[in-house]
Amino acid sequence: MLRIEARPGPSKTMRYLSPLIAALLMLVSGLVIFTLLGKDPGRAFHAFFVEPVNDLYGIGELLIKASPLMLIGTGLAVGFRASIWNIGAEGQLTVGAICGGTVAIWLAQVQAGWLLPLMILCGGLGGMLWAAIPALLRTRFHANEILVSLMLNYVAILLLALLVHGPLRDPEGYGFPQSILFGEAATLPVLVEGTRLHAGVLVSLAGVLAGWILLEKSFLGYQIRVAGLAGRAADYAGFDRSRLIWTGMLAGGLAAGIAGVLEVAGPIGQLIDSVSPGYGYAAIIVAFVGRLHPGGIVLASLLMALLYLGGESGQMNLDLPAAVTGIFQGLLLFYLLAADFLINYRLVPGRRATGGRQ
Amino acid sequence: MTPRLQLEGMTKVYPSVTACDRIDLSIMPGEIHAVLGENGAGKSTLMKMIYGVIRPDAGHILWNGEPVVIRNPAHARRLGIGMVFQHFSLFETLTVTENIALAMDGRCRADRLAGRIRTVSEQYGLPLDPNRLVHSLSVGIRQRVEIIRCLLQEPKLLIMDEPTSVLTPQAVRTMFDTLRRLADEGCSILYISHKLDEIMALCHRATIIRGGRVTGTADPAGETAASLARMMTGHDLPRCAQDRPAPGTQPCLEIHRLSRKAEDQFGTDLDDISLTVNRGEILGIAGISGNGQQELLRVLSGEQRLDTPETITINGQPAAHLGPAERRGLGLAFVPEERIGRGAVPGLSLTENVVLTAHRMGMVRHGLLCMERAAAYARNCVRSFAVRCGSINDPVNSLSGGNMQKFITGREILQNPALLIASQPTWGVDVGAANVIRQAIIGLRNRGTAVLVISEELDELFEICDRLVVIAGGRLTPPVPVAATDREEIGLWMGGMFPDRPAVPQEAGHA
Numbered sequence: 001m002l003r004i005e006a007r008p009g010p011s012k013t014m015r016y017l018s019p020l021i022a023a024l025l026m027l028v029s030g031l032v033i034f035t036l037l038g039k040d041p042g043r044a045f046h047a048f049f050v051e052p053v054n055d056l057y058g059i060g061e062l063l064i065k066a067s068p069l070m071l072i073g074t075g076l077a078v079g080f081r082a083s084i085w086n087i088g089a090e091g092q093l094t095v096g097a098i099c100g101g102t103v104a105i106w107l108a109q110v111q112a113g114w115l116l117p118l119m120i121l122c123g124g125l126g127g128m129l130w131a132a133i134p135a136l137l138r139t140r141f142h143a144n145e146i147l148v149s150l151m152l153n154y155v156a157i158l159l160l161a162l163l164v165h166g167p168l169r170d171p172e173g174y175g176f177p178q179s180i181l182f183g184e185a186a187t188l189p190v191l192v193e194g195t196r197l198h199a200g201v202l203v204s205l206a207g208v209l210a211g212w213i214l215l216e217k218s219f220l221g222y223q224i225r226v227a228g229l230a231g232r233a234a235d236y237a238g239f240d241r242s243r244l245i246w247t248g249m250l251a252g253g254l255a256a257g258i259a260g261v262l263e264v265a266g267p268i269g270q271l272i273d274s275v276s277p278g279y280g281y282a283a284i285i286v287a288f289v290g291r292l293h294p295g296g297i298v299l300a301s302l303l304m305a306l307l308y309l310g311g312e313s314g315q316m317n318l319d320l321p322a323a324v325t326g327i328f329q330g331l332l333l334f335y336l337l338a339a340d341f342l343i344n345y346r347l348v349p350g351r352r353a354t355g356g357r358q
Numbered sequence: 359m360t361p362r363l364q365l366e367g368m369t370k371v372y373p374s375v376t377a378c379d380r381i382d383l384s385i386m387p388g389e390i391h392a393v394l395g396e397n398g399a400g401k402s403t404l405m406k407m408i409y410g411v412i413r414p415d416a417g418h419i420l421w422n423g424e425p426v427v428i429r430n431p432a433h434a435r436r437l438g439i440g441m442v443f444q445h446f447s448l449f450e451t452l453t454v455t456e457n458i459a460l461a462m463d464g465r466c467r468a469d470r471l472a473g474r475i476r477t478v479s480e481q482y483g484l485p486l487d488p489n490r491l492v493h494s495l496s497v498g499i500r501q502r503v504e505i506i507r508c509l510l511q512e513p514k515l516l517i518m519d520e521p522t523s524v525l526t527p528q529a530v531r532t533m534f535d536t537l538r539r540l541a542d543e544g545c546s547i548l549y550i551s552h553k554l555d556e557i558m559a560l561c562h563r564a565t566i567i568r569g570g571r572v573t574g575t576a577d578p579a580g581e582t583a584a585s586l587a588r589m590m591t592g593h594d595l596p597r598c599a600q601d602r603p604a605p606g607t608q609p610c611l612e613i614h615r616l617s618r619k620a621e622d623q624f625g626t627d628l629d630d631i632s633l634t635v636n637r638g639e640i641l642g643i644a645g646i647s648g649n650g651q652q653e654l655l656r657v658l659s660g661e662q663r664l665d666t667p668e669t670i671t672i673n674g675q676p677a678a679h680l681g682p683a684e685r686r687g688l689g690l691a692f693v694p695e696e697r698i699g700r701g702a703v704p705g706l707s708l709t710e711n712v713v714l715t716a717h718r719m720g721m722v723r724h725g726l727l728c729m730e731r732a733a734a735y736a737r738n739c740v741r742s743f744a745v746r747c748g749s750i751n752d753p754v755n756s757l758s759g760g761n762m763q764k765f766i767t768g769r770e771i772l773q774n775p776a777l778l779i780a781s782q783p784t785w786g787v788d789v790g791a792a793n794v795i796r797q798a799i800i801g802l803r804n805r806g807t808a809v810l811v812i813s814e815e816l817d818e819l820f821e822i823c824d825r826l827v828v829i830a831g832g833r834l835t836p837p838v839p840v841a842a843t844d845r846e847e848i849g850l851w852m853g854g855m856f857p858d859r860p861a862v863p864q865e866a867g868h869a
Contacts (some may be wrong), residue, residue: 213726217726217727218725218726218727219713219717219722219725219726219727220725222710222713222727225706226703226706226714229703229704229705229706230699230700230703230704232696232699232700233699233700233701233702233703233714235661235682235700236659236661236682236692236694236700236701236714236715237682237683237714237715238660238681238682238683238684238685238686239683240681240683
């Protein structure tokens with residue numbers, strides 16, 4: 001029998017090593033799965049992790065996928081540090097895409113430089129609006145923000161479907177559930193010739209930088225951390241906890257909303273009925289693998305983006321099922337949680353400690 | 359005669375510290391033996407080894423001359439060793455009988471047990487009603503339950519860990535009578551304390567422990583408090599210098615007729631509390647814990663706001679509706695009784711914990727933190743209050759309890775507040791460090807700060823306070839100057855026997 005015992009002093013080094021250990025274990029497990037599926041593990045590894053990024057175009061794709069993940073991951077980290085569990089980034093991203101996209105469709109004739117900033121602004125506001133619902137219910141009625149934000153994801157995705165099947169559908173689109181293509185002024189410019197890498201990456205990096213200042217340098221970020229670590233200490237110091245809940249939720253909503261606009265104004269170029277391959281959920285994993293630190297989140301977003309690309313490449317080259325990306329994401333999170341658990345606890349062989357009552 | 363218990367070379371080593379280092383001790387039947395030492399000296403570890411809670415790494419225990427290995431507390435109880443813990447382990451929603459039945463190792467019938475509880479408790483002068491629910495009992499009575507629980511097992515050795523910290527002076531005397539009677543019947547008593555006067559009054563012999571080692575044995579009756587303290591701490595005690603200027607008369611904190619129902623069902627309702635703390639004075643609130651201190655403090659700190667702003671004024675400004683941050687803006691500093699999780703954030707460094715309340719001292723500019731200033735403040739705090747720590751970048755929860763208390767108290771005092779409210783400022787702090795804290799509080803008073811101290815330690819209150827009030831059952835007595843009262847009177851009030859109260863509380867009535 002094994003029993004669980006708290007470690008006397010959790011190791012700081014292991015806290016930073018644990019994401020690397022998790023990534024390594026994910027890799028090993030993945031190769032085992034490939035072998036069991038009858039694939040040559042060496043080839044599979046190459047197809048999954050090397051082929052997608054062995055040319056300039058591939059690196060551009062990697063950054064395109066990493067961009068929303070790092071932006072949303074940073075926004076979510078603000079809430080997670082305050083122990084506000086916003087699971088609704090997928091919905092906030094969708095509403096952001098709807099708001100920004102609607103502006104682009106309504107102002108399709110405009111050819112001015114302010115259109116893109118306006119779209120980003122509206123997308124950010126839309127994401128914040130969607131995040132405000134769980135924040136309001138939490139601060140007013142103590143409703144659990146995990147459930148509310150999670151369920152609002154489905155509402156948002158269905159809302160988008162309703163719009164692109166109805167009011168926002170392209171009248172000349174042969175009935176496909178998609179809007180008109182955005183105009184030149186509503187599309188993000190490509191940064192590097194020969195790739196699809198667009199200026200949205202710069203917006204995301206600016207967002208990560210702003211998140212870093214907020215979390216690591218500002219007094220507000222300090223208050224957020226205190227509220228997350230010890231709520232009663234925050235009360236004792238007089239930090240306004242409901243304000244911190246609002247900050248945490250709205251930061252996530254803002255980041256996800258902007259990421260949504262960047263998706264539709266970038267690689268997609270129009271509103272369609274599915275604007276995100278689960279970025280809002282993957283960003284939760286990114287935030288934790290990145291240790292809720294913006295620097296770590298950037299690295300984690302690159303790893304997660306590679307999993308997305310590898311999944312696609314694996315489907316094409318190795319005839320793997322589409323579920324493979326999700327499997328890798330799940331393995332990564334599972335191993336991270338396990339590794340984090342073992343930082344604070346250890347398994348000791350032997351029966352439960354004996355001892356009399358006192 | 360064979361000693362009841364003899365310890366030889368008891369040693370317990372933890373990864374970072376040797377808690378007990380070759381400790382020898384012997385106690386005869388019918389002897390009351392004191393174990394004296396500062397916090398962290400190794401007293402508790404030693405007692406736990408005797409009671410079978412932890413295993414010694416080396417050393418022998420002889421019980422009535424026979425070597426024994428005590429495997430666990432149940433084994434210790436079978437041998438005839440009973441222990442009354444410092445912290446109670448009673449279930450509030452059960453009756454006295456049910457609580458005691460839970461601790462009896464053998465099966466017993468509830469009706470017979472109730473009868474035995476009644477007989478034994480009366481026999482030792484500690485009457486108990488076996489059918490009362492524990493939550494309705496005062497702290498002193500709860501301790502009786504713990505003691506009776508031990509006595510029912512007819513122990514040959516009774517270990518008492520700091521038993522008087524929650525008792526009034528009168529209740530302490532009753533307990534001492536009981537202990538003396540037990541000793542006369544042949545029961546040996548190991549009495550752990552750091553209160554020198556109690557040990558001199560009660561104990562036949564004393565073993566003094568410092569840093570895990572025995573530094574001496576003494577006959578307490580032949581020693582003075584100063585000589586015992588020197589053995590305990592290794593140096594002479596500085597007394598607090600009391601060069602007090604004339605106490606101020608300008609009110610700083612005023613509470614006007616505060617009444618409030620407790621939110622917690624086991625809490626205490628505050629009943630018509632009025633109080634004034636003047637600039638340049640230290641006002642102490644004495645009382646047994648659980649009589650409304652926590653509820654009052656939450657209202658004073660702003661963690662609990664009121665709808666009626668005028669109920670509390672700070673420097674004349676209505677403040678009862680303000681939160682903690684706004685009250686700090688009016689000059690309040692506050693030391694809560696809980697250190698970790700309220701007064702300090704576990705997992706953050708000392709420097710980061712300074713920011714928690716001292717961020718007003720120029721540590722925030724344009725919304726950004728200035729960590730250099732926080733570090734300078736933390737260094738100053740560590741130096742001024744002799745906080746023992748590895749570095750100011752270590753997590754605050756790596757400090758020992760006493761050092762954390764020094765750090766938190768220091769952080770508040772160094773803000774030079776107009777009003778300092780401190781709850782149990784020296785609780786769990788060793789004698790030397792307590793003196794540092796008390797001296798700092800007195801220094802603050804001398805510079806014109808109004809200070810409100812809530813403490814269970816009467817000695818501390820009599821040492822530093824200018825005026826005293828007592829809280830009991832959520833009510834306050836009128837204030838008395840310390841010079842005009844004594845422990846006897848305060849003790850009676852703590853037991854709820856208030857002086858006649860005027861219909862409308864008036865400050866002038868008594869002072």
